[in-house]
Amino acid sequence: MNAYLASVIENVKARSAHEPEFVQTVEEVFSSLEPVIAQHPEYEQADLLSRMVEPERTFIFRVCWMADDGSWHTNTGYRCQFNGAIGPYKGGLRFHRSVDLGTMKFLAFEQTFKNALTGLPIGGGKGGSDFDPTGKSDAEIMRFCQSFMRSLYRYIGPDVDVPAGDMGVGMREVSYLFGEYRHLKGVWENGVITGKDFASGGSRIRPEATGYGAVYYLQNVLHHAGEEIAGKRIACAGFGNVTWGICKKAAQLGAKVVTLSGPDGYIYDPDGVVTEEKIKYLLEMRASGRDRVQDYADKFGVDFFPGQKPWAVPVDICMPSAMQNDVHMEQARQIAASGARYYIEVANMPTTNEALKFLMAQPHITVAPSKAVNAGGVATSALEMAQNSERLVWTAEEVDAQLHRIMNTIYQQSVEAAERYGLGYDLVAGANIAGFQRVADAMMAQGIF
Ligand code: GLU
Numbered sequence: 001m002n003a004y005l006a007s008v009i010e011n012v013k014a015r016s017a018h019e020p021e022f023v024q025t026v027e028e029v030f031s032s033l034e035p036v037i038a039q040h041p042e043y044e045q046a047d048l049l050s051r052m053v054e055p056e057r058t059f060i061f062r063v064c065w066m067a068d069d070g071s072w073h074t075n076t077g078y079r080c081q082f083n084g085a086i087g088p089y090k091g092g093l094r095f096h097r098s099v100d101l102g103t104m105k106f107l108a109f110e111q112t113f114k115n116a117l118t119g120l121p122i123g124g125g126k127g128g129s130d131f132d133p134t135g136k137s138d139a140e141i142m143r144f145c146q147s148f149m150r151s152l153y154r155y156i157g158p159d160v161d162v163p164a165g166d167m168g169v170g171m172r173e174v175s176y177l178f179g180e181y182r183h184l185k186g187v188w189e190n191g192v193i194t195g196k197d198f199a200s201g202g203s204r205i206r207p208e209a210t211g212y213g214a215v216y217y218l219q220n221v222l223h224h225a226g227e228e229i230a231g232k233r234i235a236c237a238g239f240g241n242v243t244w245g246i247c248k249k250a251a252q253l254g255a256k257v258v259t260l261s262g263p264d265g266y267i268y269d270p271d272g273v274v275t276e277e278k279i280k281y282l283l284e285m286r287a288s289g290r291d292r293v294q295d296y297a298d299k300f301g302v303d304f305f306p307g308q309k310p311w312a313v314p315v316d317i318c319m320p321s322a323m324q325n326d327v328h329m330e331q332a333r334q335i336a337a338s339g340a341r342y343y344i345e346v347a348n349m350p351t352t353n354e355a356l357k358f359l360m361a362q363p364h365i366t367v368a369p370s371k372a373v374n375a376g377g378v379a380t381s382a383l384e385m386a387q388n389s390e391r392l393v394w395t396a397e398e399v400d401a402q403l404h405r406i407m408n409t410i411y412q413q414s415v416e417a418a419e420r421y422g423l424g425y426d427l428v429a430g431a432n433i434a435g436f437q438r439v440a441d442a443m444m445a446q447g448i449f
Contacts, residue, residue: 002037005030006115006432008049021101021324021349025110026053034433035421040440046448048440055082055108060101061151063129065144068137079127081161082108085442088159089125090115090378092166092195096323097132104128106135106324107166111378113435114371117410120382125161131221133168134291145176157191158389164381165195167323170241170286171207173333175200191388194381203384204396205316206377209403213247213376214319214346214349215253216407221342221368221427224415230254233272235315235340237261238322239293240288242346242374244282246319249272249430259310261322262293266310269302288318311335321346332358345370360428372410379406 012026030049032352037043058080066072070383078101081089091111094103104126131144156163165174174195181192182324188201196202205212219229232255236243239260247257256272260282273279278300285295297304311318311327318340320326324347327335332355335343343359345351348370351359360367380403394402410431417437418430 002034004044005033005037005049008053011050016102016105019105021106022102022109024353025349028349028356029113029432029436031108032429033436035423036433038217042444043240044439046444048443051443052083052439053109055080055105056084057081058101058104058151059155062150063131063144063151065140065142065147075129077127077151077163078104079128079152079155079163080104080108080125081114081440082124082126082156083269083443084123085439085446086116087121087162088157089121089128090122090164090381091124092164092378093129093169093173093177094126094127094128094166095133095168096128096312097130099128099130103324107348110371112439113432114375115378116435117372117413117431117437118375118377118379118382118406119409119413119438120406121314122162122382124380125163126166128166128169129164129379131168133289135289137223138172141173142176145173150179150184151175152177153184156181156192158192158385162385163193164378165241167240171195171197171202174202174368184346191384194384195386201384201388202400203380204394205399205403206380206384207241208245209247209380209399210242210346210374211247211321212249212400213379213403213407214242214246214321214344214373215249216376217368217373217411218317218319218342218344219253220408220411221344221366224425225366232256232317233315234258234259234317234319235310235313236346237266237310237320237326237350238347239282239296240286240321242284242321242377244279246321246346247279247282250274251279257319258315259313259329260293261310262291264292264294265304265306265308266308267293267297267302267304268313269296269300279364294438307346312338314339316340317342317344319344319346320350322350323347324349325352327351327355329355329358331355335359336362342366342368344368344373346374348374356428367428369428369431371435372414372427375410376403376407379403387449
């Protein structure tokens with residue numbers, strides 16, 4: 001490996017040994033950059049890569065909230081403003097018990113390149129809390145969001161940092177957060193946070209955008225292989241907002257999602273999550289706060305497999321859409337043996353680096369990386385920012401058409417970037433290179449700081 005690239009990776013490993021997910025994502029992105037670094041000696045001269053792996057700043061704050069029984073609880077809140085070279089920091093807030101500083105750094109780093117890939121002016125950031133929303137009442141969620149925003153509001157703004165949702169943070173939470181920001185500052189301020197409810201300035205199609213975008217990207221991959229999406233069987237992991245969008249768009253296009261998963265196991269529905277009733281039920285399951293996918297099996301009389309993941313089910317396409325590191329070597333081997341021909345990452349970093357390499361080496365499998373596949377969510381957030389600042393409201397058709405165009409461009413750019421550096425049809429390296437190149441250009445132009 002190129003000596004400069006290797007030394008930066010070694011340095012990150014030594015300094016961030018306590019943040020394994022961050023080390024993992026740096027290694028994954030940088031391992032694609034070999035030919036780029038070789039052609040650009042000026043990056044080493046300016047030590048660009050060392051600056052790219054250090055967040056511009058990170059805020060860590062206390063969040064206190066009262067439960068319905070009157071007891072007080074304290075959590076940690078985070079906002080990591082990783083890279084603002086191409087626009088205001090942009091990225092979601094995650095409420096999940098697993099959240100720590102390392103999680104925030106890996107997600108914000110990944111977000112920087114994803115946002116660059118969209119071609120829109122948005123920098124990379126991420127935030128959240130180790131607060132666990134499972135089983136919390138609506139009033140508890142509201143009080144937590146209000147308290148969280150009381151600490152966060154001073155660090156964000158429409159030209160500074162524009163948060164959104166992520167795991168555990170959907171439209172309800174975003175709207176509570178927005179309400180508290182507006183209350184504290186006394187201004188509407190261009191929406192300041194995206195994924196709001198429609199009446200408060202949210203964009204049409206934003207709830208569906210990540211899932212729809214993933215399917216639009218998938219269509220590009222299928223067309224490249226001379227295939228159509230109609231008739232395809234898809235295995236999804238997760239049953240959240242993103243999976244809901246995938247089910248909806250896949251059903252519209254004549255494909256079917258046959259598995260869903262949760263922390264409790266997975267369900268197999270051979271008829272597919274295709275009817276309006278089933279698709280709507282995903283939203284109910286999520287809103288119940290129970291975080292159990294077994295409820296789907298109980299309601300629709302399909303099989304539930306406790307404690308298992310869905311990757312041995314024979315399908316055409318695998319779309320891991322739950323959370324990071326869901327697919328290790330054991331699952332990757334199952335996928336390789338299951339006959340699936342497309343491995344389309346959807347969640348942020350759903351695959352360990354070892355498993356990803358293994359899947360990419362399978363001649364019968366095409367792999368697409370999450371930072372390209374799931375970028376439709378944040379891209380539509382940028383469209384929400386545009387609507388809010390222009391004081392306009394676009395129709396669902398207008399937003400959907402833009403989203404579709406953006407996903408096609410992301411795919412095309414990734415293909416071209418890999419080809420330009422002699423890597424052939426490599427969607428993983430292509431996405432890393434195209435995202436990196438845009439951030440690198442801006443950072444080089446802005447001088448060293
Ligand atoms: N959390 C989503 C992501 O990972 C959306 C971020 C946004 O809309 O700003 O990209």
